[in-house]
Amino acid sequence: MNNQEPQLATLYIDKESHKFSAAHYTIFSATERERLHGHNYSVSAKIVAPMGNNGFAADYNVYKNRIKRLCDELDEYMILPEHSPHQTLEDGGTHYRVAFANDTLHFLKSDTLVLPIVNATVEEFSRYLLARVIADSRGEDLREVQICVASGPGQKGCTTWTAG
Numbered sequence: 188m189n190n191q192e193p194q195l196a197t198l199y200i201d202k203e204s205h206k207f208s209a210a211h212y213t214i215f216s217a218t219e220r221e222r223l224h225g226h227n228y229s230v231s232a233k234i235v236a237p238m239g240n241n242g243f244a245a246d247y248n249v250y251k252n253r254i255k256r257l258c259d260e261l262d263e264y265m266i267l268p269e270h271s272p273h274q275t276l277e278d279g280g281t282h283y284r285v286a287f288a289n290d291t292l293h294f295l296k297s298d299t300l301v302l303p304i305v306n307a308t309v310e311e312f313s314r315y316l317l318a319r320v321i322a323d324s325r326g327e328d329l330r331e332v333q334i335c336v337a338s339g340p341g342q343k344g345c346t347t348w349t350a351g
């Protein structure tokens with residue numbers, strides 16, 4: 188190893204409190220979607236940072252707090268994708284009016300979050316949360332961050348950012 192390069196440490200954050208409950212449906216095509224249902228999603232993270240002289244890479248409490256705050260933002264909402272190529276969203280005053288295939292669905296705005304995602308999948312939730320964590324971590328010396336979102340035990344999607 189090049190002596191000039193700092194040793195990197197990997198922190199894994201996988202807390203039971205990092206969860207959110209949300210309603211959604213996955214869209215499979217222009218005509219196929221799931222029925223509306225919900226999951227207890229859980230969020231975990233991998234953070235790679237240079238090891239400091241004092242045996243400390245990055246304060247995991249900082250990232251724990253950020254992830255918890257993001258989970259709380261999503262908790263107990265109906266989540267709609269803003270950028271689905273297969274459905275359109277209209278502002279109907281107190282409701283969102285969603286057109287999918289031959290159906291029109293109505294969701295109370297105060298119960299609903301419209302996220303800048305393409306589909307309400309674990310992959311897209313992880314991509315969205317990763318972007319939020321990276322934005323919150325600007326200026327910090329991180330080398331890699333991975334965020335995973337699980338919709339239940341044994342099924343999750345992950346997205347990774349690597350320092351340029």
Ligand SMILES: Nc1nc2c(c(=O)[nH]1)N=C([C@H](O)[C@H](O)COP(=O)(O)OP(=O)(O)OP(=O)(O)O)CN2
Nearest residue numbers: 211212213221226307308309310311338339342344
């Ligand atoms: N690539 C993805 N595929 C699927 C996703 C996803 O987010 N990314 N999501 C779904 C469903 O929304 C959801 O997972 C329901 O799936 P299902 O396996 O039917 O039910 P459970 O989550 O309850 O899992 P069990 O194995 O039945 O306990 C589908 N595909």
